[in-house]
Amino acid sequence: MSKYNGTVFIVDDDDDFRDSMQWLLESDDLPVKSFSSARDFLNNYKGDQGCMLLDVRMPEINGLALQQIMLERDIRLPIIVLSGHGDIPMAVTAMKNGAIDFLEKPFDDEVLIPLVQNALKKSDEILAAQQQREQIHQLYETLSRREREVMALVVSGKANREIAEELGISPKTVEVHRSRVMSKMRAESLPVLVNQAAQLES
Numbered sequence: 001m002s003k004y005n006g007t008v009f010i011v012d013d014d015d016d017f018r019d020s021m022q023w024l025l026e027s028d029d030l031p032v033k034s035f036s037s038a039r040d041f042l043n044n045y046k047g048d049q050g051c052m053l054l055d056v057r058m059p060e061i062n063g064l065a066l067q068q069i070m071l072e073r074d075i076r077l078p079i080i081v082l083s084g085h086g087d088i089p090m091a092v093t094a095m096k097n098g099a100i101d102f103l104e105k106p107f108d109d110e111v112l113i114p115l116v117q118n119a120l121k122k123s124d125e126i127l128a129a130q131q132q133r134e135q136i137h138q139l140y141e142t143l144s145r146r147e148r149e150v151m152a153l154v155v156s157g158k159a160n161r162e163i164a165e166e167l168g169i170s171p172k173t174v175e176v177h178r179s180r181v182m183s184k185m186r187a188e189s190l191p192v193l194v195n196q197a198a199q200l201e202s
Contacts (some may be wrong), residue, residue, distance in 0.1 A: 006050035006123045008116055010034045011041045011066065012082065017105075021053060024109050030116060038066035045088045047160050049127050051078040051119035054099070056090040064090055067097050076126050078119040139185050147184070150177040154190070155197040 008030050015036070022032045031050075035041040038061035040158050056063035063081060070077065081102035083091040091102040100122060101115050143151065146167075153163045160178065164171040187193040 005047050007031045007033055008120075009031050009041065009045070009050055009052045009077065011038060011052060011058075011063070012055040013037060014055070020154075021112075024112065025116065028113050030120075035152050037061065038063070038069070041066070042069065043059070045075065047075075049123050051080065051116060051123050053082055054079050054088045054094075055082045056094060057084060062090075064094055064097070067094055067099065072096070076130070077121040077128070078126070080115055080119055113166060133199050136199050138184075140200055142184050147177050150174060151181045151197065152192070153179055154181065155194045 008020050008025050008031060010018055012021070012034075013036055018034045018036070022034050027190055035044065038058060054063045054066065058066075061069070067079060070079075079094070079099040081091045081099045082105060083092040084105050088104065089101075089145075091104075096103060100119060103112065103115070104134045145185070149167060150163060153166060158166070160171045160174045163174045163178075167174070181187075182193065185193060185196055187196060
């Protein structure tokens with residue numbers, strides 16, 4: 001049983017480099033899956049949690065293109081970009097597109113392990129945030145149409161009296177709906193509800 005959550009996905013067309021990286025990471029008890037191309041990864045990825053070591057310069061689909069495809073497919077893996085000396089501008093672009101770090105080849109093996117450990121922690125955070133978003137959506141689905149209307153107006157900062165005027169109901173009725181919204185959404189306070197509403201839109 002690994003001491004880490006998630007898998008390290010290595011995507012690099014250099015067989016020797018891939019093998020040496022796999023050996024290094026597995027020696028630190030890290031679960032690893034290696035792919036010789038971006039297409040190989042896309043065809044075999046099953047949605048597992050983890051992080052990625054991604055070579056930016058590969059034939060057919062390069063690292064930047066794979067990163068874009070992953071964004072489009074909502075594949076949320078923290079990415080550490082691997083670049084040769086001439087690929088630094090590509091690595092910088094990858095960072096701007098959301099990669100969390102980059103390493104210039106050749107690099108010291110001791111540098112890699114802490115970066116991968118950090119990326120896997122980031123993966124845990126992404127998974128927790130995703131689960132929280134899903135729970136918020138499930139709670140929101142339990143609201144009636146009127147409760148959703150009241151919630152939208154509450155989080156926009158309107159007072160009960162203003163909401164009552166806008167919806168053509170009494171302030172007392174607004175209060176009842178508001179209380180139900182807070183209860184169903186499991187929101188202990190207005191700032192929590194506002195945060196939930198923001199996550200529903202993200």
